[in-house]
Amino acid sequence: MSMGAALGQATQAHWSPTNIFAPVSTPAQSIFELSLLVLAVVGAIFVIVSGLLAYASVKFRKRKDDDGREPAQVYGSSQVELAWTITPIVIVLVLFLATARVLFSVQDAPHSPGSLEVTVIGHQFWWEYRYSGLNVVTANELHLPVGEPTFLTLLSVDTDHSFWVPRLAGKTDLIPNHPNKMWVEPRETGLYLGQCAQYCGTQHAKMLLRIYVESREDFDRWIHEQAAAARTDDPSSEGRRIFERTACINCHTVAGTPANGRFGPDLTHLMSRETIGSGIAPNTPENLRAWIQRPDALKPGSLMPPMGLTDQQLDAVTAYLASLR
Numbered sequence: 001m002s003m004g005a006a007l008g009q010a011t012q013a014h015w016s017p018t019n020i021f022a023p024v025s026t027p028a029q030s031i032f033e034l035s036l037l038v039l040a041v042v043g044a045i046f047v048i049v050s051g052l053l054a055y056a057s058v059k060f061r062k063r064k065d066d067d068g069r070e071p072a073q074v075y076g077s078s079q080v081e082l083a084w085t086i087t088p089i090v091i092v093l094v095l096f097l098a099t100a101r102v103l104f105s106v107q108d109a110p111h112s113p114g115s116l117e118v119t120v121i122g123h124q125f126w127w128e129y130r131y132s133g134l135n136v137v138t139a140n141e142l143h144l145p146v147g148e149p150t151f152l153t154l155l156s157v158d159t160d161h162s163f164w165v166p167r168l169a170g171k172t173d174l175i176p177n178h179p180n181k182m183w184v185e186p187r188e189t190g191l192y193l194g195q196c197a198q199y200c201g202t203q204h205a206k207m208l209l210r211i212y213v214e215s216r217e218d219f220d221r222w223i224h225e226q227a228a229a230a231r232t233d234d235p236s237s238e239g240r241r242i243f244e245r246t247a248c249i250n251c252h253t254v255a256g257t258p259a260n261g262r263f264g265p266d267l268t269h270l271m272s273r274e275t276i277g278s279g280i281a282p283n284t285p286e287n288l289r290a291w292i293q294r295p296d297a298l299k300p301g302s303l304m305p306p307m308g309l310t311d312q313q314l315d316a317v318t319a320y321l322a323s324l325r
Contacts (some may be wrong), residue, residue: 017193018166023193025168026149026185027106034102041091082147107168109149109183118142118149122161122196123305125203126265126278136226138252139265140278141210145219146189154180159201165194165211173198185212193279202301207281222272229256231270231325239320242313250269251304254324264304269323277302289318 014255018021023029120142121128129138144150154163156174164171170239172182186192194209214222238259243249249259255268277299281287287298293314295302309317 017191020166023167024186024188024190026187027109027183028167029171030102030105031170034098036041037098038095040323041095045091082106097268099160106183109151111151112149116148117153118150119153119155120163122154122163122200122207123156124158124201125196125207125299125301127207127209128265128320131223134223136223137266138226138269139273140208140275141212141273143212143214143219143222144184144186145216146186146213148216149183151183152181154182160198161196161200162198163194163209164197165192165209167192168194168211171197186211189213203299206278206280206299208215208275210275210279225272226269231323237316237320237323238249239316239318242309242317243320246307248307248317267321267324268322272325273292285318285322288321291313292317292321 021032023032028207073162117132119129119130119132127140127142129142130136147228152163154172154174156176158176160176161174162171163174165184168184168186169182172180174180190213191210192213194211196204196207196209198204200207243254244258248258249261251261251264253262253266253268258269271283275281276283276287276291277295280299281291291298292307294306295304296306
């Protein structure tokens with residue numbers, strides 16, 4: 001590896017996963033370049049106006065000169081008036097055309113056959129992902145292949161949400177009964193973070209996003225594992241029986257079992273995720289038990305009610321869910 005390449009990788013390693021100034025996807029790069037243009041234009045305007053103001057303040061700091069005369073005034077200068085009129089029009093026109101170009105390039109991206117398509121569904125307060133044609137449904141953690149465009153259809157089942165992963169793309173709202181679309185084309189593998197950017201209720205700030213960009217081989221392996229039936233240590237365990245006899249199955253799905261609810265996250269491969277509660281806590285048996293016992297202790301305002309299980313039942317259900325891989 002060359003020294004330049006090593007330096008580039010070291011620099012990238014220090015970027016924040018939510019840094020808007022370090023785009024790694026085609027749409028985010030277009031938005032970033034537009035922001036640099038706008039920043040340069042408004043910066044130049046600031047320097048010119050500040051310079052003229054400083055010049056006028058120094059040159060005309062006295063109301064009268066040494067001879068007692070008022071400073072000369074300029075009236076009716078057609079050239080100055082024309083410049084002050086045309087210049088702002090040109091600036092606005094340039095910014096308008098540049099913005100329109102980026103908008104059209106982002107919104108009208110070529111959709112080639114075979115491109116990955118994912119339906120993103122916003123819930124209070126978590127994310128659901130459905131991979132079209134791949135028989136994969138997961139929650140909160142989205143996996144994508146590197147170097148390939150992925151087209152997202154954005155839906156909401158309750159209120160307004162906003163999908164925003166700063167290093168991959170701009171914000172796009174999820175509006176009930178009004179499907180929206182966006183796309184990303186990540187150029188580097190890694191974990192990219194984001195969150196709901198539209199106030200949607202009590203836990204809006206903890207409706208977090210985790211996007212894993214992987215090589216095509218790792219992504220295909222993940223898809224294969226997610227499409228398979230749940231692997232559990234003991235399919236006839238006490239925890240499973242309790243899970244299937246309570247209200248859990250009304251809200252959650254576990255493939256291959258009677259649980260086929262749609263109100264909560266799909267739990268078929270729960271332990272393949274690194275976090276629970278839409279990213280608020282690591283996915284460990286201890287945190288999982290605390291979540292089942294009292295969800296609002298970790299996430300006040302969560303719509304999942306406490307199930308009122310005894311300690312023995314709680315341990316059994318936790319053990320069953322912790323075996324779902």
